[in-house]
Amino acid sequence: GENVEQHPSTLSVQEGDSAVIKCTYSDSASNYFPWYKQELGKRPQLIIDIRSNVGEKKDQRIAVTLNKTAKHFSLHITETQPEDSAVYFCAPFGSNYKLTFGKGTLLTVNP
Amino acid sequence: DSGVTQTPKHLITATGQRVTLRCSPRSGDLSVYWYQQSLDQGLQFLIQYYNGEERAKGNILERFSAQQFPDLHSELNLSSLELGDSALYFCASSAYSGQGAGEQFFGPGTRLTVL
Numbered sequence A: 001g002e003n004v005e006q007h008p009s010t011l012s013v014q015e016g017d018s019a020v021i022k023c024t025y026s027d028s029a030s031n032y033f034p035w036y037k038q039e040l041g042k043r044p045q046l047i048i049d050i051r052s053n054v055g056e057k058k059d060q061r062i063a064v065t066l067n068k069t070a071k072h073f074s075l076h077i078t079e080t081q082p083e084d085s086a087v088y089f090c091a092p093f094g095s096n097y098k099l100t101f102g103k104g105t106l107l108t109v110n111p
Numbered sequence B: 001d002s003g004v005t006q007t008p009k010h011l012i013t014a015t016g017q018r019v020t021l022r023c024s025p026r027s028g029d030l031s032v033y034w035y036q037q038s039l040d041q042g043l044q045f046l047i048q049y050y051n052g053e054e055r056a057k058g059n060i061l062e063r064f065s066a067q068q069f070p071d072l073h074s075e076l077n078l079s080s081l082e083l084g085d086s087a088l089y090f091c092a093s094s095a096y097s098g099q100g101a102g103e104q105f106f107g108p109g110t111r112l113t114v115l
Helices: none
Strands: A004-007 A010-014 A019-025 A032-038 A045-051 A056-059 A062-067 A072-077 A086-090 A105-110 B005-007 B010-013 B019-024 B031-038 B042-050 B053-057 B064-068 B074-078 B087-094 B110-114
Touching: A004 A086, A010 A019, A019 A032, A019 A086, A019 A105, A032 A062, A045 A056, A045 A062, A045 A072, A072 A086, B005 B087, B010 B019, B019 B087, B019 B110, B031 B074, B042 B064, B042 B074, B074 B087
Parallel strands: A010 A105, B010 B110
Antiparallel strands: A004 A019, A019 A072, A032 A045, A032 A086, A056 A062, A062 A072, A086 A105, B005 B019, B019 B074, B031 B042, B031 B087, B042 B053, B064 B074, B087 B110
């Protein structure tokens, strides 16, 4: 099955700084790469996704970059705000036709 | 609100018992997915149904089973419960059949506590 690793497991930044979370995967056939955000006690929600034919995608303060050769993709959050504090999960979709979630990154944005 | 509903919100039961969790997908979505979230295992995919048929299977225990009904709602049955089954169980739905992938919309979850 797909092996997914997410780094770092925790990340603390000052408000206004940037945050980067990296996800590596093992299945070279993976073709869909989403990032989910889960606030404490809430459901996971998709914040951005990218498909294998695209290298980068941006949505306001959030961006995702994909390096298929190296089998990793990253979440970039700029101008972080306290409401960005949450757990972020990568979940590549592989040849086993399912999302495999990483262990999560706890992001804390300090005001 | 994602449009996915799950009942009950909380469930407390004893070891050895059987419970049923229920999920209604977003209107128009044919795929339903079940996930288990625990502190030590993270978010684990259990099983997917598409229009009534099983499409993909994850690390689902033999004591667990699921089905999707003609009205597209789904039920996850957990039997011979053990302490380690205590977790948050999420249902998600999407418009994708399985071989393709796209956004999954998660329900609010059912918190199961086994005493």
